[in-house]
Amino acid sequence: MTDERFAEKKVLLAPLDPVHDVGAKLIARALRERGHEVTLLQPDLSPEEVVSRARQVDPDFIMVSRTISYGTPELLARFADMCDAAGLRSSAKLVVGGMSIRKETAQELGFDAGFGPDTTPEEVADYVSGTFGLSTLASYEAVKPDLTRGYTYDFKDTEIGKLCLDIARGLIDWSAERTSPGIERARLRREIEEARLGGQVALASELRGRYSSLTGGDVRKWYETGESIPHTRPLSPEEAAAFDAMDDGVPAPLLSQKPLDSVNVIMQYGTGCPVMDAYHIRLSLAWGAKGAVHFDPSWGARTEGLAEGTFSHQHDGTVLTLENLRLIKRTVHPAALWQVRAHRGLNTPETVVLAHLAGADLTKVNIVYGSLGAGTDPTRLAVDGVECLRLAAEFGLPYDVVTNEELCGVPARKAFAGMLVVATAGALLGGRPILQPLFADSPEAMVSGFTEDNLVDFNAAKVLVLNGIIDAPIWPGAPVGFMTQTQDRCQSATMTALHAALGLRLGAEAVTIASSDEAYAGGPISAQARVDTLKSVAASLRFFGSSRIAPTARAEEMAADLRKGILETLTRVHERGDFVASLYEGLFGDREDGAYPGRAGRDTVTARR
Amino acid sequence: MRAKERILDACDIEAFFLCDDIEEGKRLGMALMGELGFSDVDVVFCEMAGPGARVRVRGYVNRPGSAYTWQREEGAVHDR
Incomplete structure (x- = not known):
């Protein structure tokens, strides 16, 4: 018929x-x-x-x-x-x-x-x-992107490759003899979950007791006395029920928003409340985002241990617990990417475990950034970070290696050297790292005048140099356009969109974006700010289409200088013969650059039994 | 449920105010939000040029973690 x-x-x-x-x-x-x-x-x-x-x-x-x-x-x-x-x-x-x-x-x-x-x-x-209202609202058959498919991780630049391999092997060997409370808790968390799944209530309880003895600060108080962690409260039953009302057990469809359908634009969330997060994720996916990055509170990274249960948090960042992650996961479409970050702090191995248990697709690891730009003791993060690389490989969880220490002022040449060593260690351990150069206006770029004429050349130089060194995926972030946005909605959305389009046109596998509220510090990011930015990214991609963006000749010169600087940094670290000492001594970024070795977790690393 | 209560998180209003300086522009923006019944308000952006100021003001209706207006029992937003 x-x-x-x-x-x-x-x-x-x-x-x-x-x-x-x-x-x-x-x-x-x-x-x-x-x-x-x-x-x-x-x-x-x-x-x-x-x-x-x-x-x-x-x-x-x-x-x-x-x-x-x-x-x-x-x-x-x-x-x-x-x-x-x-x-x-x-x-x-x-x-x-x-x-x-x-x-x-x-x-x-x-x-x-x-x-x-x-x-x-x-x-x-x-x-x-007779199909009006159907196709414009219809979902499309999206397939979950694999950002690492087809990459070999072979070094094209053998001189740099040899140095990275030597340093990375040294780091892996060094870490094999050491452990930390973070690693022990990650192991216990897995065992607790296994015991719970197996119905071994007594064992789970005993393991939980051992876990709590390895926690500190407010998290320890929470385990021992039930006292609330400051600025958090448990989700009410009504709030938890909101998830049932929202999705009836089925994630909202991905809506077709050309040309965003054919690229991977990932957005950050972390309003503090899983319910609000769920709406922000759903609207972002509806407006064309392909994935979401979980932002946790910075205080959580400075405290030993993670709580259990569903929590709302009054400030930026949504509390990392397995239960919160599992709730949020319900709102992420099966074809969308979901990243849970483990790049800084005292709970990185456990975060990778939670990411795996909650069904995340990606995590984030970088020993150098976390040590020099995010307050974690280098020894501690080196031990924990290598464990993260091991766990991510075991779980088949790809991860980006971010160079946000550039935002502190660390020159790209040093940040890239660190990123390459960590990525090499990850690949040696069987993992699938993704290079995440900062696509932004960093202090180095501003002081050196790299971005005085345009914002294309220096970012393009980063892609050029990385492509020349190793066959690995690139995912600029995080988010793109950092320090170029202002509180002006139009300007902010435009700068984000142009950085995103540049990254994607230069062949990046994905880009992470913020919102047009990026530079506004007076309150939480609004839903409409997310939509504004996704619309801007879509418009910029529509504008450029499949045309190529041609940087000036200066980009080639910058790329050559970057390669030289990366080689010099790696040579110094190689000569020092100690990756962790190199972090403390400023070889990957010193105080003059704006890098300070973190103190959280100092003197907590012990010999592995 | 009133329209305001269906706002997910915040209401942004943009306007160009005829004014003498940027501070007056901000004051007018804040006053407008007060007249519209918003209490948790802020100036997101204000730029003065020529005859006045381009102002973007924001009224938070639901901050993360608060008791969301769209989740109240009567007329709660479901299946959305």
Whole structure:
């Protein structure tokens, strides 16, 4: 049986306008592509002439357009009356569209439908086909992207490769003899979960007791006395139930938002509340994001141990617990990427375990950034970080190695040297690292004048140099455009969008974006700020299409300088013969650069039994 | 449920105020939000040029972790 919705229709298209007919032409094309028979009239015909042609054509749809606004209601009302009088309404639907049209006005004037600004030709074609409201809201068959597929991690630059391999092997050997409370807790967390899953209640309780003895500060108080962790509270049953109301057990579909469908734009979230996070994730995925990055509170990184249960937090960052992550995971579409970060702090191995248990697709590891730019003791993070690399490999969890120490002022050449060593260690351990150069206006770039002329060259140089060193995926972040955004919504969204488009056009596997609220510190990021930014990214990708962005010759020079600086840094670290000592001694970034070895977790590393 | 209570988190309003300086622009923005019934308000952005200031003001209706207006029993937002 033929579906009436898809039957061929006769459509008369007429611009009731002195000159404007582009929209009508685009709609005519869309209709013809779907097999409809279209009669497109020229502009500047009178209503009488259009009605006369309609009587000849005997269409199923009479579609008129109007761009200019003066006299529009009177003209359209008269046209509708004439169609009535001519008996056309019994066999044809009367439709009006154009820049001056509002749906409500069209209905008041007697039209069957009205299409205003922002209508796409496809929407009009859907209306004719009887599928309007379906395709624009329809999900698309997205496949979860694998950002690491096809990469070999072979070094193309053998000189740099040899140094990275030597240093990384030294780091792995060094860490093999050491452990930390963070590593022990990660092991216990796995055992607790296994015991719970196996119904071994007594064992789980005993393991939990051992776990709590390895915690510190407010988390220890929470385990021992139940005292609330400052600025947090348990989610109420009503809040937890919100997840059931939201999804009925099924994640919201990914909505088609071309051209974002074909790229991987990842957005950050971490409002503090899992319920609010869920809405921010859902709206971001609906507006074209391909994934989400979980932001946890910075205090959590400075405290030994993680609590259990679902929590809301009054400040930035959503508390890391397995239960919070599992709740949030429910809102992430199966085809979307979800990253849980383990790049700094005292709970990194356990965070990788939680990421795995909660079903995350990616994590984040960087010993150098966490040590020099995020306050964690280098020895501690080196031991924990290598454990993270081991765990990520075991779980098949890819991870980015981020160079956000550039934001502290560390030159890219030193940050990249650190990133390459950690990525090499990860690859040696069987993992799938992703290089995450900062795509932003860093202190180094500003002081050195690298971004004085444009913001393309230095970022392009980073991609050029990394592509020349190793066959590994690149995922600029995090987020792109850092320090270029202001509190001006338009400026902020534009800068984010251009950085994102640059990264993707230069061949990056993905980009992480913030929102147009990035530079606003007065309160939480708003939902509309996320939408603004995704719309801007989509527009910039539409603008550039598949065209290439050509940096100036300076980018090549910068890339050459970067390579030289990376080589010098690695040579010094290699000569020092001690990766961790190199962190303390500033070889990957010193105090003058703005890098300070962290203190959280100092003197907590012990010999591995 | 009132429209304001259906705001997920915050309401942004942008306007160009005819004013003499940036501080007056900010004051007008804040006053506007007060007139509209917002209490948790802030100036997100204000830039003065020519005859006045381009101002973006924000009223938070639901901060993360608060008792969300759209989650209240009567007319709560479901299946959205």
